[in-house]
Amino acid sequence: MIRVLTLSLLAAVATMALPATVPAQSPKPMPWVIAPNIGYGYDAHFKTWQYQMGTNNAGELFKGAKKVPKNTLFFLGANGQLYMRTGPFLDGDGSFKFGPS
DSSP states (O other): OHHHHHHHHHHHHHHHHHHHHSOOOOOOOOOOOOOTTEEEEEOTTSOEEEEEOOSTTHHHHHTTOOOOOSSEEEEEOTTSOEEEEESOOBOTTSOBTTSOO
């Protein structure tokens, strides 16, 4: 009887340990939450900032501004420089084209 209980206990422990040994998957990337009246900056010291915007100088803000094309990827290079690439960055199955292989 004790042998049956011991085997049952070992089986239960092994069953509970299985989910803990499964490698964790990377979480699915979340879209940026870009809100109206908020400006996002990237300064000369490689820091990103968020600013509350007003409407008193909105005309000046739009001078020289360009719309960001669809299918644009922003990323930091190894040198800390911010880059952008337009064009597809997802494979047909929705996975990131430039991710780890």
